[in-house]
Amino acid sequence: MWKIAIFTSILGAFFVIHQAQTCNEAVCGSIVSKCLLTQSCKCDLKNCTCCKDCYNCLSYLYEECCSCVGICPKSNDTETTLSTKSHIEEFSEPVPGLFNVLTEYPDNEKRWNSTTFPINIEINQISQKKEIKIHMQSAEQEVAPIKSNEFITFNCTVAFMSTCMSWIKCKSSCQTMGASSYRWFHDGCCECIGDNCVGYGINESRCRECPLKDGDDDEEDIEEDYDYGQNSDDDID
Known part of the structure; x- marks a missing residue:
């Protein structure tokens, strides 16, 4: 002990x-x-x-x-400044069934890349309404056994859009997929988040074709779309 x-x-x-x-x-x-x-x-x-x-x-x-x-x-600061800053928001009426169907298999048109990972949440932390403690493990890892009466396991699924998009487009795309929330990175990467995720998915820009290597005009358009009607209080690092 x-x-x-x-x-x-x-x-x-x-x-x-x-x-x-x-x-x-x-x-x-x-x-x-x-x-x-x-x-x-x-x-x-x-x-x-x-x-x-x-x-x-x-x-x-x-x-x-x-x-x-x-x-x-x-890391190079110029590469991480935008890719680690993001805006998050929850949807009032998610459709988990739709999101799960769309992300269960790779998208044929490669519009997004989905990732699923297990999250173990301590039940006593939920019942006591205290801060939730999260534990992560993969099926391949040999870890100490977890008592069934202490933890409950959820599968968290997130989908990273392949290309850069504006904040408005990210919100619309994720809502259309039935996501529960979304995370829009300031480099233009968009992450749609499933209903069983805690902490708004993965706090790292992982879009396949974003951020843009060239095309400053596109980047300016992304920034302009974000600035319009936005409250900076929703931003997180």
């Missing part, structure tokens, strides 16, 4: 230290715990002897969670 308490304290301190590096604890908590227990990520970029093992351990969440273990290369 005392070993669990010590590990929990170490893990908590670990996340506090890396919080300044934009570690997404909600998404990365479970997989990072596993990788710390197996010591797969016990190194840094200066002495990257564990980088391959850490990459394999974090699996498909490497890009999302590498900052939590301190092995993310420093």
Whole structure:
């Protein structure tokens, strides 16, 4: 029991230290715990002897969670400024059935790319109306068993539109798909979010053909559409 308490304290301190590096604890908590227990990520970029093992351990969440273990290369500020700032909004009348049907299989016309991942939510946190603690894991990960009376698992599905679009177009497209909410990044990337997602999906621009490499005129149009009638209080970093 005392070993669990010590590990929990170490893990908590670990996340506090890396919080300044934009570690997404909600998404990365479970997989990072596993990788710390197996010591797969016990190194840094200066002495990257564990980088391959850490990459394999974090699996498909490497890009999302590498900052939590301190092995993310420093990003170019000019590339991340717009791609990490976004506007979020919920729809009053989502249609989960429609959204699930549209995102269940790859879109034939490649208009969007959908991603589904499991999220474990502590039931006691929901019943007590306290802050919800989120834990992430994939089917391939070997993690400690979770008691059925403590957690409930949901599948969160998000769809990233392939091309850049204005805020108005993003809102309209996601609403048409039956999404529960959407996230529009300031680089023009649009993310439609399903009904079982907590924290408004993935806070990172991952659109296939966006942001635009060329075409400043298109970027100006995107900014103009966003500025029209918008309240900056809805923006988040």
